[in-house]
Amino acid sequence: xxxxxxxxxxxxxxxxxxxxxxxxxxxxxxxxxxxxxxxxxxxxxxxxxxxxxxxxxxxxxxxxxxxxxxxxxxxxxxxxxxxxxxxxxxxxxxxxxxxxxxxxxxxxxxxxxxxxxxxxxxxxxxxxxxxxxxxxxxxxxxxxxxxxxxxxxxxxxxxxxxxxxxxxxxxxxxxxxxxxxxxxxxxxxxxxxxxxxxxxxxxxxxxxxxxxxxxxxxxxxxxxxxxxxxxxxxxxxxxxxxxxxxxxxxxxxxxxxxxxxxxxxxxxxxxxxxxxxxxxxxxxxxxxxxxxxxxxxxxxxxxxxxxxxxxxxxxxxxxxxxxxxxxxxxxxxxxxxxxxxxxxxxxxxxxxxxxxxxxxx
Amino acid sequence: xxxxxxxxxxxxxxxxxxxxxxxxxxxxxxxxxxxxxxxxxxxxxxxxxxxxxxxxxxxxxxxxxxxxxxxxxxxxxxxxxxxxxxxxxxxxxxxxxxxxxxxxxxxxxxxxxxxxxxxxxxxxxxxxxxxxxxxxxxxxxxxxxxxxx
Numbered sequence: 001x002x003x004x005x006x007x008x009x010x011x012x013x014x015x016x017x018x019x020x021x022x023x024x025x026x027x028x029x030x031x032x033x034x035x036x037x038x039x040x041x042x043x044x045x046x047x048x049x050x051x052x053x054x055x056x057x058x059x060x061x062x063x064x065x066x067x068x069x070x071x072x073x074x075x076x077x078x079x080x081x082x083x084x085x086x087x088x089x090x091x092x093x094x095x096x097x098x099x100x101x102x103x104x105x106x107x108x109x110x111x112x113x114x115x116x117x118x119x120x121x122x123x124x125x126x127x128x129x130x131x132x133x134x135x136x137x138x139x140x141x142x143x144x145x146x147x148x149x150x151x152x153x154x155x156x157x158x159x160x161x162x163x164x165x166x167x168x169x170x171x172x173x174x175x176x177x178x179x180x181x182x183x184x185x186x187x188x189x190x191x192x193x194x195x196x197x198x199x200x201x202x203x204x205x206x207x208x209x210x211x212x213x214x215x216x217x218x219x220x221x222x223x224x225x226x227x228x229x230x231x232x233x234x235x236x237x238x239x240x241x242x243x244x245x246x247x248x249x250x251x252x253x254x255x256x257x258x259x260x261x262x263x264x265x266x267x268x269x270x271x272x273x274x275x276x277x278x279x280x281x282x283x284x285x286x287x288x289x290x291x292x293x294x295x296x297x298x299x300x301x302x303x304x305x306x307x308x309x310x311x312x313x314x315x316x317x318x319x320x321x322x323x324x325x326x327x328x329x330x331x332x333x334x335x336x337x338x339x340x341x342x343x344x345x346x347x348x349x350x351x352x353x354x355x356x357x358x359x360x361x
Numbered sequence: 362x363x364x365x366x367x368x369x370x371x372x373x374x375x376x377x378x379x380x381x382x383x384x385x386x387x388x389x390x391x392x393x394x395x396x397x398x399x400x401x402x403x404x405x406x407x408x409x410x411x412x413x414x415x416x417x418x419x420x421x422x423x424x425x426x427x428x429x430x431x432x433x434x435x436x437x438x439x440x441x442x443x444x445x446x447x448x449x450x451x452x453x454x455x456x457x458x459x460x461x462x463x464x465x466x467x468x469x470x471x472x473x474x475x476x477x478x479x480x481x482x483x484x485x486x487x488x489x490x491x492x493x494x495x496x497x498x499x500x501x502x503x504x505x506x507x508x509x510x
Contacts, residue, residue, distance in 0.1 A: 052456070059453075077446075081453045088453070091460035098467035105474035112481040119488040126495035133502040140509045 027072055029079035030063050036086055045086075048093035056085035145182075145191045148198035152179050155205035163219075164205075164212035171211065175204030225360035232285055232358055239277035251288070251359040254278060255339065256314075260352040263300050265309035267317065275314060278356055279321035288358040290323070293331045297351035298342040300335060308332035314354050393436055396444045400432045403451045410458050417465065418458045425454050 036042065037060065046053045063078035156175060159165070164172045178201035185194035232252045236245040244255040256278075259271040267275065282290050292314050294307030311330035319325050333355075340350040407425050414422065428451045435444035 052460070055453075077450075081450055084453050084457050088457040088460045091457065091464040095460065095464040095467045098464065098471040101471040102467065102474055105471065105478040108478045109474065109481050112478070112485045116481065116485050116488055119485065119492055123488060123492050123495060126492065126499055130495060130499055130502060133499070133506055137502065137505055137509065140506070144509070 025072070026067060027063075027076040027079055029076045029083060030060075030067060033060055033063065033079045033082045033086065036083070041090070042086075045089050045093040048096050049089040052085060052089035052092050056082050056089055059085050141191055141195075145186060145195045145198060148195050148202065149179070149182050149186065152182065152198045152201040152205060155202050155209065159205045159209035159212065162209055162212045162216035164208035167212045167215055168208040171204050171208040175201045175208060178204060221361070228285060228287070229360055232281065232288075235281055235284065236278075236358075239281055240274055248357075250291075251357050254356045254358075255353060256356065257340065257350040257353040259354060260306075260310055262349065262352065263296065263302065263306050264352075265306055265313055267310075267313060275317050276321065279318045279323055281358070282318060282323040282327070283321070285358060285360075286324075286327075288327070288360055289329065290318070290327050291329045291331060291357045291359060292318075293333045293355045293357070295333050295337065295339075295351055295353050295355065296335055297340075297348050298335050298338055299348070300352075303334035304332050307334045310352075310354055314356070392441045392445075393439060396432070396441055396448060397436050399448045400429055400436065400444065400451075403432075403448060403455060404429050406455050406459075410455065410462065413462055414458070418461060421454055421458050425451055425458070428454075 037056070042053075059078050059082035063075045063082055066072075066078055067075035152175070156172075156179065159168070159172060159175070178197050182194045182197035182201060185191075185197055229247065229252055233245060233247060236252055236254050240254045240256070244257065246253055246255075256271055256274050259267055259274075261268065282288070292311040294309070294311035294314075296303040296307050296310075300306060308330065311332060315325075315328045315330050318328060338351050339353075340347040342348045342351065403425075407422060407429065410418075411422055428447045432444045432447040432451065435441070435447065
């Protein structure tokens with residue numbers, strides 16, 4: 001019986017010692033702590049929060065020591081605190097990271113705000129510049145239209161000056177209408193339409209002017225010629241004698257009657273002064289063409305030749321007086337156009353004459 | 362003589378006992394004061410954190426509060442070692458709550474600033490686009506002006 005008791009006691013002691021020395025079970029908290037400490041983020045946390053991480057390490061070491069000593073409960077408690085300390089280190093690390101971000105964002109915001117300020121200044125400058133340019137363009141456009149209208153009005157005056165209002169009434173009136181439209185468009189601010197209407201008016205007035213101009217010039221020339229003719233008439237009457245000057249369809253005719261002996265071609269000296277005066281008139285009226293016609297009386301036997309020579313002779317006298325030979329033309333008229341009575345002996349000789357006609361262009 | 366010797370021995374024994382027990386008792390008393398002060402400091406820190414917490418980390422702070430109360434009880438019972446252990450746990454958790462609150466604030470601020478940075482960036486982008494448009498318009502108008510001259 002005593003033996004059995006000893007055996008049981010020995011078995012109990014053995015069981016207890018085996019239990020005590022058997023494989024130690026690691027607490028879950030310690031396992032978890034080891035897991036998080038071996039993760040990749042742990043290294044970063046150690047760099048970011050070294051003090052907190054170091055405390056976590058101390059607690060971990062204490063947990064390991066406790067576990068090694070077989071104090072499982074204490075090991076669990078230290079490991080749990082180590083986990084919490086690790087979480088603290090992690091939070092500090094995250095705080096630092098967030099603060100870095102804060103600084104980064106602040107810097108970014110500052111940089112961008114500075115850029116915005118610059119851009120705003122640039123934008124404002126551009127807006128002002130654009131407004132100014134728009135104003136200038138508008139003013140230039142307005143000025144352009146006004147110039148066009150002014151130009152059309154000038155053309156209108158020019159056309160009216162050559163009588164286009166009467167001679168080119170249709171075109172001129174169309175121009176007036178377009179000009180009126182241009183003014184009306186301008187009044188309501190429709191610059192484009194005003195400009196186009198002004199251009200049309202301008203073109204119409206120019207067309208009217210160009211169509212009216214030749215006729216106007218002709219009229220002016222005629223008027224001028226008439227005035228000059230009148231002046232020449234007066235001068236010729238003074239130079240040749242009133243009864244030997246007249247005006248016909250061609251121009252002013254001066255008759256140098258009785259200037260030659262019968263069938264002779266030499267000018268009688270008595271007529272030298274008359275020819276001299278006629279030469280002066282030719283110089284005074286350089287725009288005229290001078291036609292010298294030679295005549296004979298009815299009884300002439302070689303009327304044509306003689307009359308030609310008489311005309312040529314007078315021409316040859318005028319040239320040395322300074323009259324351009326290109327203005328002088330001679331014609332043999334012979335017995336044509338007898339001005340004096342051939343039956344009357346005293347008048348017959350007057351037909352031996354030259355007639356000098358000044359023709360205006 | 363024998364009796365005197367016995368008294369001397371007793372006195373020496375008592376003195377030896379006193380010399381051993383008194384310092385250890387004084388050290389023990391000093392530890393109690395230090396632990397109690399730590400507990401008070403922990404309480405102040407908890408109050409401060411609670412004021413800044415805006416209702417966050419309630420569970421952690423409740424647990425801390427319980428540990429502080431328990432630590433005070435243990436100190437009262439002169440269970441200094443247990444009180445010290447509780448203090449260590451309390452400090453670790455106070456650190457955790459403190460760090461977490463700071464982290465939350467920093468993360469929140471970073472988030473807000475990120476939003477602001479994005480908004481500013483977007484505004485900058487819009488302005489850049491507007492400036493480009495204006496530059497193109499200006500160029501066009503300049504050409505128009507040149508044409509008029």
